[in-house]
Amino acid sequence: MTDFKLIADDEWRQRLSPEEYHVLRQAGTEPPGTGEYENTTTEGIYTCRACGHEIFRSTEKFSSHCGWPSFYSPAGNDNVIERVDNSLGMRRVEVLCANCESHLGHVFEGEGYQTPTDLRYCINSISMKLEEKSVDK
Template identity: 45%
Template sequence: MTDKIERTEDEWKETLTKDQFIVLRQKGTEAPFTGKYYENKEDGTYLCAACGQELFGSDSKFDSGSGWPSFTKAIQEGRVVRKDDSSHGMKRTEILCSRCGSHLGHVFDDGPAPTGERFCMNSISLDFKKEK
């Protein structure tokens, strides 16, 4: 596992775009069907857009019909952190990058086998490294 990254919110503002900051640091959500990766079918690895940590492999990506990139599992145990989220009058589980604490999306228990989970991520929270 990689060392944790700690920055002030002002430092994050300097390194992220305005839209990335809203989602990654202020727990915003991009509109469905608008993100750059929800229809991506290339082989590769999805990384945290804030710190570059590898998070999800394309082998666990599936079309959930939700309008956001969805995955059945993280690329490796400990790459993401789960946190209870009761905002907006809902009970959900937020997913954060374990390295920098940035908000990535939420996980739900309505995904396909083998895990039964759907990691519903914001495209703007991710970067993509294409497999060569």
Template identity: 60%
Template sequence: MGYEVEKSDDQWRAQLSAAEYHVLRRGGTEQPFSHPYETDTTVGVYACRACGAELFASETKFDAQCGWPAFYSPLAGDRVEYIEDRSLGRVRTEVRCASCGSHLGHVFEGEGFDTPTDQRYCINGIALKFSQADDA
């Protein structure tokens, strides 16, 4: 699949830290409870750390107590893409940035959270870059 932002593996390695590269470009996962975005309540927008595409609004973030930032919806449906993931011996839905194909995390449904969508976008904090709202 072609993406709006395409770079060689060497270019991604030069741009991203080793940990960012592992998560964003190799589909890794950061350690749970290791990123401050999980509990940060500052108002703003979360963008893809690799390409800067705006992905999630802080207003859709909630405390799922899962160890990673959780959102109930992306900014728009076309901001992310969904890939079937069977890597752990069960079916999950991987979430990637639609602009550059970087791995963000996974989305889960039907867990009973009191959110408008009953979805939990479980996103690696290291995959995101936060911009505080101007009026915050």
């Protein structure tokens, strides 16, 4: 089994496209409204594009109209890492894959969405792959 946290930067560059590398390994952001999963309602499991680790499920996805796919909860408490991000002159909480520590997006709270958690995991489509399958709530 690969320990993705030990993969060197050169290998990540070979495994990922330049756009994927920019978002996943350099904490970039895809332009709003351009991601393939922003408006997807297909049932399934979202996995990290870098390592295949399960990160989100379609059952927790909701339409926030923010320009990126939104979820109110990750697939499990240990599936993502959240850490404070003070870049760009603001305080945000970055969301990373718990398996390979690739950048997925950010999580915001208190925005008033009618979800069970009042959280919005704002995730780059390019950081995920959707495995279409039936998902239990």
